[in-house]
Amino acid sequence: MKMFSFCPACGSSDIHFDGIKELKCASCSFTYFHNIAAAAAAMLEYDGKILFVRRVREPGKGKLDLPGGFIDPNESAEDGLNRELKEELGFTLEKMKYLGSAPNTYLFKGITYNTCDLFFYAKIKTLPEEFDKSEIAALELIDPLKVNKNDLAFKSAHKGIELLLKNQYK
Ligand SMILES: [Zn+2]
Numbered sequence: 329m330k331m332f333s334f335c336p337a338c339g340s341s342d343i344h345f346d347g348i349k350e351l352k353c354a355s356c357s358f359t360y361f362h363n364i365a366a367a368a369a370a371m372l373e374y375d376g377k378i379l380f381v382r383r384v385r386e387p388g389k390g391k392l393d394l395p396g397g398f399i400d401p402n403e404s405a406e407d408g409l410n411r412e413l414k415e416e417l418g419f420t421l422e423k424m425k426y427l428g429s430a431p432n433t434y435l436f437k438g439i440t441y442n443t444c445d446l447f448f449y450a451k452i453k454t455l456p457e458e459f460d461k462s463e464i465a466a467l468e469l470i471d472p473l474k475v476n477k478n479d480l481a482f483k484s485a486h487k488g489i490e491l492l493l494k495n496q497y498k
Contacts, residue, residue, distance in 0.1 A: 331362065331439060349442075365434070368409035368446045369396035369485070371427065371492050374455060377469040378492070381416065384465050387435050388481025392468065394488065398443075405446045416463060417456040424448040427495050430487035445484040447491055 331351060335343050340355035351360040371394060372379040380392045395416050399408035410420040427447040434441045459467055472489050480486060 332360075336360070362442075364431075364442045364444050366399045366405065366408075366446065367397060367432070367434075367443045368399055368405045368412070368448060369394040369488060370409055370413060370421070370424070371447060371449045371472075371488060373449070373451045374453075374469060376471065378472050378475075378489075379452070379455070380468045380470055380475075381459070381463075382465040382468060383481055384461070384463055390465070391481035392470075392475070392479050392485075393481045394447075394485055406448070409446075409448055416460045417467075418458055419452075419456060421448075421450045421452075424450045427488070428491040430484040430491075432482050432484035434482075443484075445482075445488070447488040449492060449495075 331345060332343060334341055335353035335356060335358050337358035338353060338356040340353055342354040343351060344354065345351045349362045351362060352358070370379075379395065381395055383389055383391055383393050395413055396409055397412040397416075399405055400411070403411070406424060409424070414420050425448065427449050429444055429446045432443045432445045434443050455469075456467065472492055475489060477486055
């Protein structure tokens with residue numbers, strides 16, 4: 329993976345990535361851990377179906393995703409998910425049930441971020457009236473048993489659907 333060409337501390341090009349997470353400079357011993365980023369996704373059930381969003385942006389442009397996003401520093405997964413839901417769909421959840429997690433990768437501007445995606449479930453009684461058009465092209469209600477997996481932006485969503493079917497749904 330291409331990440332840094334030079335050591336951010338001393339400028340040396342004698343830097344080595346272990347292929348997993350550790351980048352080390354041989355000149356000054358500067359070490360950077362490219363640790364996983366945590367992300368939270370909502371599986372929102374409405375009328376027996378799950379609310380998906382169609383992505384406007386890369387990665388996964390034009391494909392289906394679950395509402396949610398990266399958790400900020402000093403934020404709980406639940407608070408991060410509610411912040412993202414508020415931004416994307418204009419509402420927050422009072423209650424949510426943790427379903428489980430799955431690893432994922434997120435390629436953004438040439439850098440691959442390894443993430444751990446946390447899935448939360450909630451039933452909603454009304455559909456959002458608006459959504460953030462800078463991120464979402466459309467909202468789609470889909471029966472989780474009938475989701476076309478090739479239409480999903482991220483592989484972790486496959487696992488999220490599995491967790492949903494196993495734990496909660498029907
Ligand atoms: Zn260095």
